[in-house]
Amino acid sequence: MDNTVIKLREHFADMVVYKDLSQSNFFKALSIPSFLRDWIVKRFQNDEGYFDEEAKKAATEFISAHLPKPKEFKKIVNRIVNDFQQVKLLTRITTNISIHTGEITFNLPDYALLDKETKITQHMWDDYKDDLLGVEDIWGIVELGYLPGDETQKGEAKKGKITLKSFKKFQPYTIDLNEFKNARRHFTTEEWINVLLGAIDYNPEGYDEKIHKTTMLSRLLPFVEKRVNLIELAPKGTGKSYVFGNIGKYGSIVGGGTISRARVFYNKSKEEPGIIFYNDFVAFDEIQTLTLHDAKDLASAFKTYMEFGEYQGDAFQGSSDCGIVFLGNILKDRMNEYDPTMLHELPSLFKESAFLDRLHGFIKGWDIPRMNDSLAMKGFGLNSEYFTSILNMLRDDASYRLIVEGVLDIPKKADRRDSEAIIRIATAFTKLLMPHIREVSDIDLEEFNTYCLGPAIEMRAIIKYHMGLIDPKEYGGKDVPDIKVKQ
Numbered sequence: 201m202d203n204t205v206i207k208l209r210e211h212f213a214d215m216v217v218y219k220d221l222s223q224s225n226f227f228k229a230l231s232i233p234s235f236l237r238d239w240i241v242k243r244f245q246n247d248e249g250y251f252d253e254e255a256k257k258a259a260t261e262f263i264s265a266h267l268p269k270p271k272e273f274k275k276i277v278n279r280i281v282n283d284f285q286q287v288k289l290l291t292r293i294t295t296n297i298s299i300h301t302g303e304i305t306f307n308l309p310d311y312a313l314l315d316k317e318t319k320i321t322q323h324m325w326d327d328y329k330d331d332l333l334g335v336e337d338i339w340g341i342v343e344l345g346y347l348p349g350d351e352t353q354k355g356e357a358k359k360g361k362i363t364l365k366s367f368k369k370f371q372p373y374t375i376d377l378n379e380f381k382n383a384r385r386h387f388t389t390e391e392w393i394n395v396l397l398g399a400i401d402y403n404p405e406g407y408d409e410k411i412h413k414t415t416m417l418s419r420l421l422p423f424v425e426k427r428v429n430l431i432e433l434a435p436k437g438t439g440k441s442y443v444f445g446n447i448g449k450y451g452s453i454v455g456g457g458t459i460s461r462a463r464v465f466y467n468k469s470k471e472e473p474g475i476i477f478y479n480d481f482v483a484f485d486e487i488q489t490l491t492l493h494d495a496k497d498l499a500s501a502f503k504t505y506m507e508f509g510e511y512q513g514d515a516f517q518g519s520s521d522c523g524i525v526f527l528g529n530i531l532k533d534r535m536n537e538y539d540p541t542m543l544h545e546l547p548s549l550f551k552e553s554a555f556l557d558r559l560h561g562f563i564k565g566w567d568i569p570r571m572n573d574s575l576a577m578k579g580f581g582l583n584s585e586y587f588t589s590i591l592n593m594l595r596d597d598a599s600y601r602l603i604v605e606g607v608l609d610i611p612k613k614a615d616r617r618d619s620e621a622i623i624r625i626a627t628a629f630t631k632l633l634m635p636h637i638r639e640v641s642d643i644d645l646e647e648f649n650t651y652c653l654g655p656a657i658e659m660r661a662i663i664k665y666h667m668g669l670i671d672p673k674e675y676g677g678k679d680v681p682d683i684k685v686k687q
Contacts, residue, residue, distance in 0.1 A: 203391075235448055235584045236290075287343070292337045293342050293367070296315055305318045328367040339370035340368055341370070342367055370449075377593050392633060398579065431663075432563035432565045433528050433563075440565065456490055477520045483525040484526050492547070530566065553667040561660050608685065657680060
């Protein structure tokens with residue numbers, strides 16, 4: 201057991217779990233996201249912390265009872281409706297309130313249980329609304345029962361409904377953010393980078409170069425800092441979808457195809473806010489195939505939101521801290537950030553300088569190795585559920601931004617969007633890599649320059665370069681501000 205693992209188990213204790221992603225077929229077959237997988241492993245592991253055959257047997261029984269496959273849901277419905285049983289499931293739930301009737305309903309997205317088949321009574325709503333409101337969907341222990349129909353005054357049969365009997369949100373740990381920050385002090389930065397990679401299911405020993413590790417971690421910037429807008433182009437198989445879609449429950453990933461203003465910002469027909477109002481980040485995958493419904497209006501809405509964090513339209517006004525991430529594939533012969541044709545395969549939206557200007561940084565996904573067995577985590581690492589909950593909590597900590605601004609020397613005539621992008625990305629890297637700092641004097645300025653400021657400047661410089669190619673009259677030949685660490 202190496203020194204980093206010893207420190208990890210000593211300072212994080214119950215938040216450490218043994219991960220063996222090279223033998224993960226057990227969980228892959230069940231389509232269980234990482235944060236649930238780690239919780240199940242932790243619950244059933246043996247006294248030494250390993251997930252052995254006996255643990256797998258116990259976990260299988262638990263999953264069979266509480267996480268049934270969608271094709272088995274009809275049997276559960278039969279137990280509820282015909283046998284009048286109450287059944288508990290560990291699943292996602294989405295709630296809806298009808299503005300016209302006041303009726304409260306719910307969906308179980310993983311089992312295709314729809315609003316028209318469900319009802320939440322006012323009594324149950326009063327008990328659980330604090331947990332169920334404010335998110336698009338939430339994981340929890342959902343107890344289902346049956347609400348029989350009756351006859352109306354006209355003698356017509358009123359349909360029965362599946363109803364919510366109880367709810368307990370999935371938050372299995374008591375999390376102390378200060379303990380997490382203090383624990384970081386016991387690790388070097390290189391050790392901590394390895395800890396972070398293990399927390400998101402990647403084996404740090406499988407990387408040949410440090411740049412591979414730090415580029416992978418740059419995907420976590422929207423997890424930890426509010427309203428970070430990024431674009432990443434990468435070869436297939438580098439794990440883009442996995443990181444943004446499986447590691448935690450605080451973000452959402454949208455596949456390629458057509459996206460609409462209703463889905464992203466506001467659904468006028470349903471009178472519901474869009475996905476950006478429920479998530480820490482939304483990642484749009486396969487952007488080379490992206491089609492914008494009502495492209496002009498949607499592009500305008502994106503630009504306004506990415507600049508101000510606000511949306512106005514369709515008789516709705518709202519604000520959000522959600523970051524926007526665009527993910528796309530790139531051909532091998534274009535894997536050069538200063539190739540003028542780098543963006544040519546993308547939709548026209550990504551060839552507007554005004555739109556690119558709202559993106560804070562570019563991730564060079566080709567600096568991340570294609571997934572292989574050596575990169576699959578096998579060893580003790582931070583529980584993904586715990587780790588992503590920490591990142592979610594760090595989003596609200598404004599002290600890091602003040603510290604970062606305190607160590608930077610920013611030219612007086614610096615472009616506002618450039619400097620804001622660099623500060624925001626540098627702050628996010630600081631939260632990830634140096635969460636233990638409390639004041640300016642805590643910062644190792646050399647490490648800050650190497651791991652936080654330098655990458656932030658490079659990520660923004662790529663955006664600025666392509667803005668110049670698109671609009672040479674306005675941006676051609678212009679560099680990002682010469683922001684430095686104060687001496």
